[in-house]
Amino acid sequence: MGAILDLVEKMRSPTGIVVTIAIVAIAFFFVRWVFKDEDGSNQ
Numbered sequence: 350m351g352a353i354l355d356l357v358e359k360m361r362s363p364t365g366i367v368v369t370i371a372i373v374a375i376a377f378f379f380v381r382w383v384f385k386d387e388d389g390s391n392q
Contacts, residue, residue: 359365 360369
């Protein structure tokens, strides 16, 4: 639980916000790429 609280504290700094947005964007595009790849192989 302490590690999660430390991460939340880091996310509140300007750099943490930028890093958080970058991680979310990378994860979003990775998931879209994986699902697109699965859709392409089914056809």
